[in-house]
Amino acid sequence: MKYLLFYVLLFISSCSIAKEPLRIGVITDTHYLSEQLMEEGQALNDYIASSGKNIKDVPQVLDQVLNEYLNSDIEVLLICGDITKDGEKLSHLDFLKKLKPLQDKGIKVYVIPGNHDINMPNASEYKGDKKLPVANISPDDFASIYKDCGYSNALKRDDNSLSYVASLDDQTWLLAIDAARYKEYTTGSITAGKISPDTERWILEILREAKQKNKQVIGMMHWGFAEHIMYQSSFFKDYLVDDYQRLANLFA
Template sequence: MKTRLLIMLISALLAMESMARNTQGHIVVVSDIHLLSPELVTPGSAIDRIDAADSKMIAQSDDIMTAITDSIIALKPALVLLAGDLTYNGERLSHERMAKHLDRMAAAGIQPLVIPGNHDCNNPYARRFDGDKTSATPTVTREEFAQIYSNYGYGKKFQRDTASLSYCCEPIPGVVIIGIDSNMDENNTLKSRGDSTDTYHNGGRIKPETLQWVIDRASQARGQGKRIIAMMHHHLVPHFDQQDRFLANYIVRNHNAIAPQLMEACIHAIFT
């Protein structure tokens, strides 16, 4: 088993090295921007408290995304993968603002692709910051997420999984991208939608039917001699010993069984 895993790893590295030699095949990966739209912020103690307590630099997030977009346009990669947590807490206005940044990349001839993170959909904690107060602001449903990012993973030109927000496309000839939805926000409840309480699930899992869909797409691409790269928000392999024990919500459930199946399907790399 160890020998087979080593062979798969070496093959993946050789595939990535070959692609890197093609300057038109450069890929940029971005994750966890947690953008908060400036429209949702009036300066005051409410946003200051968040900035002081949270290392995400939420108040500066739009400026950070502007700088990232400028750098990407200057670099001119073929593809940008955004692996989830695009927004602070799934605010609709924040998603619309993020889409405008991606529109700038697209106008420069660069293809962005997104996948949602646990903060991005059906989030009961979407808030507006007004001076010293906060108030609720609309979040997005999964359908609304797909609509906002229709050009970046969810339009008619993309193959969609019917059980999740996973999709498949070939933005670079010979390179297939599979976006894997690893979120559990379908289990969230929101008072704003008539539920009795607000609940939020940030753990990760891949539905069995979605896993099979991903394997089928990868097998099809492999049969055509194409390279396969995937992205999802949650980790697929532990980043440190005992992560399952101490930070279980950061890694997909049942990852020990899922990872070998994706490797067997010849997915060359997964960005999270």
């Protein structure tokens, strides 16, 4: 009898142990400009003085943040857009190199674009007293460069945007939503984000499937679905996705 009781208690104990939580890190809005595109001089100093953005310090700060994550216990790193300063191809390529130590450790990295990452007309480098144009990237380039950051192992991809779904573990899906309006760019980026009707329908299909399969869904997007401060919709509305109240309730 005592052996039977032992095995019953062992069974109850094993069933009651909760699954280990998924440990996730997040970074966003790094606005990284490749060190290869910056050279001390008047052009760089003029940009910093006029914008108030000390882009010279960004690489060092980014390296420190990534190193801290490398030495942490995270399993997943989410990067929520505005990866680069102005969509420079070299910035994307060099940013990807900085992620390699984390990926080599086994940390899964997932990205989604913001409004400063794709089709940027003003991608530039700063050399001495000159600001010079450099190559930017297309949506296809973005998916290709970051193929190992969500796109090559996506469960499903949206045909109308760079949105995708990936499996974080056997219980959890990541829904990465692309609301950037890079298809509309002419002379510069458009700060506001918008989910197209086609992508909205795709998202709803994914959420229905997740519900049927009893999957928990974590959403990632560059723009907000909820106000982070009072009156944000009045004073900083471009940082909320277009029609955010209806979409937030719909997706919830």
